[in-house]
Amino acid sequence: MAKTIKIRAKAKNGVTVVKALITHPMETGLRKNKKTGEMIPAHFIQEVVCKHNGKEVINCEWGGSVSKNPYLAFKFKGGKKDDAIELAWKDNKGNGDSISAKIR
Amino acid sequence: MSLNQKRRVFLKGSLAVGALGAAAGLITPGAVLAAWNKNAFTAKSIDEAIAASNGQPVTTPSTDITIKAPDIAENGAVVPVSVATKMKGVDSITLLVEKNSTPLSAVFHLPKGTLPDVSTRVKMGKTGDVIAVVKANGKLFSARKGVKVTIGGCGG
Structure with missing residues (x-):
């Protein structure tokens, strides 16, 4: 589990900065x-949810135009x-992954 | 997000219980978030995409929104974009890429307590504007920034 996500959260002066990297092809x-001329089927992340102590702090909806191996940073x-x-x-x-970490 | 659409659908199904329907309609946003907004992400024009993701296509240009993106992106497949604003009461930030075949790239729903400051990376097919739409206190504000792409990120 959680091999696809790297996350870092750091608290400073009452604000927590969360940075996450997800490994995903985002087709x-x-x-x-190029070799077969066939279309590569769409395969991309649609939803990303981050929770702090069980409370939602961000909820993202993504389309296929988010880069491969997406990066997300936000503050709460x-x-x-x-x-x-x-x-x-x-x-x-319908695939997914999750990770739990601690704020540093 | 398509709050109004949802409510409309909901009301259609429960016209008989009008008052109850309206009350339930008000608490649906939480449930709406769970469903990926297909209409918005497959919309081909910017107006359609904004309308489908935010309920209406009209936005007010604002100078309070800061978009951080490179002036020239060497690789259109990875364009770092940050959006931040000083506005209060921000519900969501929507990110669009003007020249992509489906302009909508990402929608960030920000619950209370989350600062309106998000960063991600997007793909850009060709040179054009990155548009950020900020929904604050029920109103829509937008800003754009031009990015020159030297190698496209979409298609092969």
């Missing part, structure tokens, strides 16, 4: 396989060292 469905008020941070994603094929 738009518009690209062609509150949060302190050792609080739980949880991030989960789901793609258009």
Whole structure:
């Protein structure tokens, strides 16, 4: 589990900065396989949700035009060292992954 | 997001219980978030995409929105974009790429307490504007920034 996500959350002056990297091909469905000429089917992350101590702090909807191996950074008020941070994603094929981490 | 659409659909199904329907309609946003907004992400024009993701296509240009993106992107497949604003009461930030075949790239729903400051990376097919739409206190504001792409990120 959670091999696809790297997350880092750091609390400073009452604001927590969360940075996450997800490993994912993010195929738009518009690209062609150069050798066979066939279209590569769309495969991209649609939803990313991040929770702090069980409370949602961001909810993203993504399309295929987010880059391969997506990066996400955001900030929220509150949060302190050792609080739980949880991030989960789901793609258009129904696959997903999640990770739990602690704020540093 | 398509709050109004949802409500309309909901009301259609429960016209008989009008008052109840309206009350339930008000609490649907939480449930709406769970469903990926297909209409918005497959929309081919910017107006359609904004309308489908935010309920209406009209936005007010604002100088309070800061878009950080490179002036020239060497690789259109990876264009770092940050959007931040000083506005209060921001519900969501929508990111669009003008020249892509489906302009809508990402929608960030920000619950109370989350700062309106998000960063990600997007693909850009060719040179054009990156548009950020900020929904604050029910109103839509927008800003755009031109990015020159030297190698496209879409298609092969």
